[in-house]
Amino acid sequence: MSKTTFSDKEIKILQKNPNVQRVSSLAITYSDDFFKNKFMNEYLVGKLPRQIFEENGFDIDIIGMKRIETSAYRWKRAYEKDGLIGLSDTRKTASGRPLERKLSQAEIIERQDARIKLLEGQVELLKKLEMTERRLLNAGQNLETSKVFQLIYETIEQNQFKQMTKYFCKRLGVSRSGYYSFLKATDSRFEREQRDLETKEIILKAFNRRGYKKGSRSIKMILKNEFDINLSRKKIQRIMNKYKIVCPHRKSNPYKKIAKATKEHQVVSNKLNREFKQGVPGKVLLTDITYLPYNGKHMAYLSAIKDASTNELLAYHVSDRITLDIATKTIDKLMKNKKTSLDSKAFIHSDQGSHYTSQRYQKLLKKHGLGQSMSRRGNCWDNAPMESFFGHLKDEVDYQSCKTLEELKVKINHYMVYYNNYRYQWNLEKMTPIQYRNHLLAS
Template sequence: MSKIMFTETQRKELESNPNVIKVSDRSITYAPAFKLKAVKENGEGKSPYHIFVDHGFDLSVIGSKKPKQCVKRWREIFQKYGEDGFYTERRGKGATGRPSTKDLSSEEKLKKAEAHIAYLEAELGLRKKARRTRKAGEEEEEITTSEKFQLIEQVVRTHGFPHLIQYFCELANVSRSGYYNWLKAENTRQKRERKDEADYEIIKKVYDQRHGKVGALQIKMMVENDEHIVMNHKRIRRIMKKYNLMCKIRRANPYKQIAQATQEHKTCENKLERQFDQQEPHRVLLTDITYIYYAKGQKAYLSAIKDGATREILAYYLSTSLKMDIVYTTLDKLMEREDFLPHPECLIHSDQGVHYTHPDFQKKVRDLGLDQSMSRRGNCWDNAPMESFFGHMKDGIDFKACSSIFEVKQAIEAYMEYYNNHRYQWSLQKMTPAQYRGHLIAA
């Protein structure tokens, strides 16, 4: 057996040579016609090196000693058995290299058939299991080499075919040496499995805390900040996929076209132009109103103001009415904050909803010394951070479980506390909004 291990690219390159029948990870099966031709050319005085090079073999891949070894063995076979010796498989049939003429007995044929059936049944079971976990519309993936080794080991252990390893490897189209190497690596696989299980417990703890409404990046930041454990987000994704931990996300809903304002209501220019993060707290304020359905179809309305730079929710107000008071009260709550110091160029941005185009609201904004900006009509992307926040909030709170407006208010207060002070965000340098505000002020 050669000490050279062929890579997948090298195997494909060798198999493209017409003088090769097949290539495993360590061996090459040459075509009988090439063997015969090599012996004849060598007899005419051509060196093994030039024979292989002239027939398209890269000696840096197969090894510089390989031509001499092969041609020497082929000459011996030709001298003993003639041309027929190249067309009969002898490797592994005994030290003499003589072609085997032994026919399989009925008992041996039956045992091979049983082994074949047992392997196919195990492979079918694996494919059924993969189908159950496959998402709709996804194509069925090919069984990996590792899974094939696992199938062979399972069949041998369950049905007892210890002398048919080579036969199983041929059925699965894998190398026997690869199978034995896989068996030797059992301890390494067990260590990796134990490590995965330990990390799964850590991930599952965070996953359960957020009721499954958390992804790999959120888990990474929470684990690093709360548990002081550094874990790669790609590893987290792999373990979540392995143990079927799916992040529960909302379905995308089409945004409703914003109602056209009446003539007395005037829209403002879009001065923000989606420049939400200007790296200065209290310079860009984003505001909007969202519907909240709770209990058995009851409706409430939440108005909120968000800082564009820190993403912190600076003020919010919950109401059962859509009267103008909902936006006035939200503004009042903002100005009552002791830590709110409006930027000299402070801009409050909203959509073209009736509340924000109302003359009284626009006058109140001017009186507070703020400038006003509005999204283009029917364009939700112009106020995307606010829409995104409401979406995440509705993912994080089960409003249908709230039986009263009081419970809705409690749930929102708890979420706002969590969002501002405990929810790490990847694009805020893995900080919470409150931490990032301190970071910007210090900078």
């Protein structure tokens, strides 16, 4: 019996608790059938006595920790000695001497039923622990250590397990001291996560700038040039990987087929030899034709001329036919472009497609004083910058959703303006093609 006494007010509070059988100023009797059985069930799977009392509606300040510890010790000893029968309150019937009379049949059945209920409760709790442990082991496979720590913490909190941290850490192969360090660092992790979310929003502004998705290099240049924000590429890549911000990747074009030159067509030598960056705007002009399928079953074709030194698109033509006119009209647009100033030694470099080997096309170049160069047969690397441009265009322009050829032309026009004026490029000293052209002319 504890020396602490209960006041009348405290007695009234305790009497309202369904787990209390009776209470006086000096003593309290708990329910044998429910509370003591439940206490042992939960105590045996790791809960602390104080937690069990609190969860069952007892005010610790009224009961007192000494009374709780004494009761827990007494019930544990009694249960270990006599099982469920040992939990029965014998203070009214026992006089300190062993009970000599035999139990009646009804008493034996009643006590056995109670023992069965207690064992069933223990089995259910053990099943719950076993299922929880199995889920932990399955979920913890191939996870980062921090994720395993988070998994252990959530499991313990959700199931109100106590004194199970060491066991779970051992089962999942992580350090218990590391787990507690993980819990202590919760605030700093939260702050770091908030900073990453803020950086993510900044990156998304550049990622979706002008409607075209970009990679880490383009994002870095846009943030520097247009937002005056300096982020390292490693940080940009880390945030993009963390939040699944995916830059489009070029895929091989299954429709890419270069027409074979006929005997009547003349192939010229490769005078460029992959010397694309000659530092002279308007000298090395690359050209090619690509396929643009749209609206499910329709096909359009894009012919373009690109300045190899500045990456600027000088002329282009979109058509629904791949006749020779698509190449010649592109040359006509090049010569009519007043913003373009060609070098006196300017020449057009292309593949050996039938458009470029035709006599009509070659005569047109001579008429305008343009030289001609061709890639080696079947060697796409000889015209790699042009192939690269078409790849970027197909990644960044949603041309397949266009319903009409006119709609497709509008999208291509918008992209050409964006590419020349707003798309910063790493290899152009982080300038746009127009800026880099002016830079070369001024130097």
